[in-house]
Amino acid sequence: MSNEKTFNVAVVGATGAVGEQIIRLLDERNFPIKELKFLSSPRSAGTKIRFKDRDITVEAATPDSFKGVDIALFSAGGDVSKELAPIAAAGGTICIDNTNAFRMDPQTPLVVPEVNIEEVHKHKGIIANPNCSTIQMVAALKPLYDRFGISKIIVSTYQAVSGAGSKAIDEMLRQSREALAGNPVNPDILPVGSLPVKHQIAFNAIPQIDKFLDNGFTNEEMKMINETKKIMNDESLEVTATCVRIPVVYGHSESVYVELKEDFELEEVRSLLADAPGIVLVDNPQEQQYPLATEATGKLETFVGRVRRDLHNKRALNLWIVSDNLLKGAAWNAVQIAEYFAQNK
Amino acid sequence: MSNEKTFNVAVVGATGAVGEQIIRLLDERNFPIKELKFLSSPRSAGTKIRFKDRDITVEAATPDSFKGVDIALFSAGGDVSKELAPIAAAGGTICIDNTNAFRMDPQTPLVVPEVNIEEVHKHKGIIANPNCSTIQMVAALKPLYDRFGISKIIVSTYQAVSGAGSKAIDEMLRQSREALAGNPVNPDILPVGSLPVKHQIAFNAIPQIDKFLDNGFTNEEMKMINETKKIMNDESLEVTATCVRIPVVYGHSESVYVELKEDFELEEVRSLLADAPGIVLVDNPQEQQYPLATEATGKLETFVGRVRRDLHNKRALNLWIVSDNLLKGAAWNAVQIAEYFAQNK
Structure with a gap:
């Protein structure tokens, strides 16, 4: 500066x-x-x-x-x-x-x-x-929102334990060592430190991040839904989220289905993403190149790949969005x- | 018998x-x-x-x-x-x-x-x-299909390494030990044994299972799409899949968004699932009860939870479906x- x-x-x-x-x-x-x-x-x-x-x-x-x-x-x-x-x-x-x-x-x-x-x-x-899982998603979707409009987002997350703090990292690594040694695994913190029930995170996937609301969604899921509308300044935007903790240390990954308001060419979507500030397009399936949590760790950017046209809805596409949840997140x-x-x- | x-x-x-x-x-x-x-x-x-x-x-x-x-x-x-x-x-x-x-x-x-x-x-x-990831999904959705009809399914998977064979299990456990010891991790098999590029699976999420097709989807994703239509005997059924390998040994988890053809009551959905053959409803958010891969391991049933009404589409709901990929799968x-x-x- x-x-x-x-x-x-x-x-x-x-x-x-x-x-x-x-x-x-x-x-x-x-x-x-x-x-x-x-x-x-x-x-x-x-x-x-x-x-x-x-x-x-x-x-x-x-x-x-x-x-x-x-x-x-x-x-x-x-x-x-x-x-x-x-x-x-x-x-x-x-x-x-x-x-x-x-x-x-x-x-x-x-x-x-x-x-x-x-x-x-x-x-x-x-x-x-905003919440970590929201930031990387809206950063990646913004260029598409501006060009085509977005009517609907359905996201499933693959979230790193560091999002729950350094004690959750320690717990996941400790449980991994216990399980690899064939010993009993003792859950102590995750999924939610302040709630009574604990589940194993090592070699598992826990579909709970934060507390549940009466509508069956978790706070984390409602954050993604409500914050996305507020940041995009669009109350009509339909967002559905399922937030899942997986045994990754740093880097949230997101599987995102998006319905645009207009027809699109996939090449234009790719070039919009490639040119967007803070976004790195990593999308070469034939070379097996796509964003990975381990490779996003320590980086400031949001990585987007697996960009593909939906097979049924010509205005829909699917994306894989990854970023370091402690950094951009x-x-x-x-x-x-x-x-x-x-x-x- | x-x-x-x-x-x-x-x-x-x-x-x-x-x-x-x-x-x-x-x-x-x-x-x-x-x-x-x-x-x-x-x-x-x-x-x-x-x-x-x-x-x-x-x-x-x-x-x-x-x-x-x-x-x-x-x-x-x-x-x-x-x-x-x-x-x-x-x-x-x-x-x-x-x-x-x-x-x-x-x-x-x-x-x-x-x-x-x-x-x-x-x-x-x-x-x-059928393919493992398809079986558990159609088993869980069948009672809803019969009662309400289904127009659209959007699924993101969290798949265990055992789906890629026992050598992939060995590789994931070996990489986990390497990473925990602070040593370099050497990918050798995953994501696809016969392809040249290898990625770390330990403490990571790999959005590739099987080879890529020209449409940007993988074979695994197309199996879920095509097999679901064939098993349900419904070519009009719209299915979108994103298949992801995560560091879990046994048990595939699936985040599934479903659009039904009719209005529904959530309690009827729950009782249809609870009564369906081969299905176990594990769905008590307030007690933090939902299906988990580690708990499905070794079981014959398909476990369904996180059953909740979509917040935007009154005919849509969201589910979390887990089963042992080597058994029911x-x-x-x-x-x-x-x-x-x-x-x-």
């Missing part, structure tokens, strides 16, 4: 899996920082985190932490955001919130920069980062928004 | 993953056997396999192997079936073929007993067993057909 201005930045949830990636991205991309503050729960306060040539001591986040802070990136859980982001925002801090706390609040823009960056200008101090999307502010302030 | 008659039975491919399960089922279910013959490639001939209180030596399968055989169960690959099943059938043997060789042959019934057992009477010596479906013959001969 080339920018004369510098900013006071705070990372809330600095010791978490997403916070760690946010800090790495601020460093690697040379974000124009004047002062940098790492905040966390009182439990993690005192930890030192390296940033460029210095160690920064993590402080417990309090309502007073945000004085003089220009931009705060929140990823410490919905409760922390609900408590502290409004206070920070009232004091003039731009809060980029990676939790579910404000996503569906009509006052809060829900932003994927490739899709609706202009929404940030409507902010009242808080901008919400969380930290990178938040840092992208922060960079936009820095460049346009 | 209570039956006075006994039969001369041959298992072709007796040393393979599916053959092993066929033999176990013939034993456990006390199939009315007069003489039992285990056949294989010349390479595996000479192996001894225990059956009840005796060891049976595996013989190399030749055109002469089928003299006097009443029922032969083939699972030794498409080439073996293509060569030997027509010869056996011409000699009066009922051939139940678990390979892809005759599935789409108009002369050959393609049978899932819960769906279309009456088709077996049209046989000309060969009855085909292969060996058990074949033995069910053999039992029907034994009971109706």
Whole structure:
């Protein structure tokens, strides 16, 4: 970034899996920082985190932490955001919130920069980062939405355990070792840490991410449905989601069926995707090239492949969309928004 | 089974993953056997396999192997079936073929007993067993098809490595150990043994099962599409499939969106599924109960859950369907057909 201005930045949830990636991205991309503050729960306060040539001591986040802070990136859980982001925002801090706390609040823009960056200008101090599984899907579908319109999306996800936090990664790896050794597998966290029933994730597929609602869908599925409509600013868009956790560490994959509003040529779809910002088309079936979670790990882009015309509905097509859920799905999307502010302030 | 008659039975491919399960089922279910013959490639001939209180030596399968055989169960690959099943059938043997060789042959019934057992009477010596991913889906959808009609199915699969044979299981477990030890992972077989490009399956999701066709779908996906139409005897049925291999040992899971031809009550759908032969409804979201691959392993039934009304199309619903791909998806479906013959001969 080339920018004369510098900013006071705070990372809330600095010791978490997403916070760690946010800090790495601020460093690697040379974000124009004047002062940098790492905040966390009182439990993690005192930890030192390296940033460029210095160690920064993590402080417990309090309502007073945000004085003089220009931009705060929140990823410490919905409760922390609900408590502290409004206070920070009232004091003039731009809060980029990676939790579910404000996503569906009509006052809060829900932003994927490739899709609706202009929404940030409507902010009242808080901008919400969408759910990981939503971000990569809308980023990939946006060029098709703009060119043809979209009437219907049916998505089934293949989601990595890192989406449930670093303890879920540890659990999946531990269970894998137990199963490979022929020992009993002891589920402890997944599918949902706060719910009583636990299921094995190693060598399994769990069709539950987050809690169930009365309509039979999970919160995660409803996030994909509602957030997609909000980000695309289209209440008429029909979205159906089935969200499934699989034994992958990083990288969510999505099988997506899309009905467009107009006829299309497959070659135009491919070239729209290939030219879209933040999208990499990996689609050469004859060479067995398609997006893979292991290959998307650590990358900032969203990868799209298996692009094919539906055999029955001439306005429908099928896609396979993969991205690193901690990066484009969380930290990178938040840092992208922060960079936009820095460049346009 | 209570039956006075006994039969001369041959298992072709007796040393393979599916053959092993066929033999176990013939034993456990006390199939009315007069003489039992285990056949294989010349390479595996000479192996001894225990059956009840005796060891049976595996013989190399030749055109002469089928003299006097009443029922032969083939699972030794498409080439073996293509060569030997027509010869056996011409000699009066009922051939139940678990390979892809005759599935789409108009002369050959393609049978899932819960769906279309009456088709077996049209046989000309060969009855085909459908593809594993198709069987569990049509078994679960049949009661809904009969009651409401079905216009459209969109399925995304989560398929176990055992579907690619026991070497693929070994590879997935070996890669898992390599990755857990922090060592490089060396893909050797998957996604398709006979193709040049290999991908890591451990901690990954590979959106390729079998070879690609020019329309961008894989053979596996086209099997689901074409076999479903043939088994349901409905060319107007619209099926779209995305088939994905995931690091699970046994048990295919499927996320299925279905459009019915009539309005429905969700409670009737649930009771139709609960009462359907071969189907177990596991659907209690509030208790976090839904089908899981690890729990379906070793079971003969097809498990259905996550039954929920679509939020947009009042005639659509979503399901999660799981079954042991080596049992209902292969060996058990074949033995069910053999039992029907034994009971109706």
